[in-house]
Amino acid sequence: MIDFIVGLNKEARFSIKDKIVVLRKGDSKKGFQHILERHYCSGCPGELLLNDILKFDLYLQRAIKLSENGVTNKKLEVYEYIKNQKNFKIVLKKEDDENYVVTFYKKE
Numbered sequence: 001m002i003d004f005i006v007g008l009n010k011e012a013r014f015s016i017k018d019k020i021v022v023l024r025k026g027d028s029k030k031g032f033q034h035i036l037e038r039h040y041c042s043g044c045p046g047e048l049l050l051n052d053i054l055k056f057d058l059y060l061q062r063a064i065k066l067s068e069n070g071v072t073n074k075k076l077e078v079y080e081y082i083k084n085q086k087n088f089k090i091v092l093k094k095e096d097d098e099n100y101v102v103t104f105y106k107k108e
Contacts, residue, residue: 001054004032014057020099021060021092030103039105046105052088056104059083060090080107 004012004023012023024031028038039046040053052059063079077092077100087107092100 001057014060016057016060019092021057021102022095022099023056023102031101035103035105045108048104048106052106056090056102059088059104060102063088063090 001012001023003009010024014021014023026033028034035048035053038044039048040050041047059081060079063081066078066080075093077094079090079092081088081090088104089107090102090104092102095101
């Protein structure tokens with residue numbers, strides 16, 4: 001993750017829940033850039049702390065998959081993780097047979 005953040009790698013890959021989860025730079029609408037611009041700010045919707053971003057893979061490992069409740073797009077896999085009375089949603093979009101692209105935020 002650190003190598004990705006400092007620009008040494010073009011993406012961060014994690015093997016979690018029998019899936020390859022990929023975090024890419026993206027843009028203002030998706031990916032890491034979106035997470036930073038939209039959710040890494042004080043008081044913004046879905047506010048994330050630096051520690052949350054660095055530990056998102058741990059959050060996904062411990063998260064529970066939502067089957068219906070909270071899932072509006074049936075093409076996405078949505079997971080929820082609760083830590084210290086904070087709810088996080090982690091969203092996976094299937095890219096191909098092996099890879100899932102990720103985004104996540106704190107649920108308000």
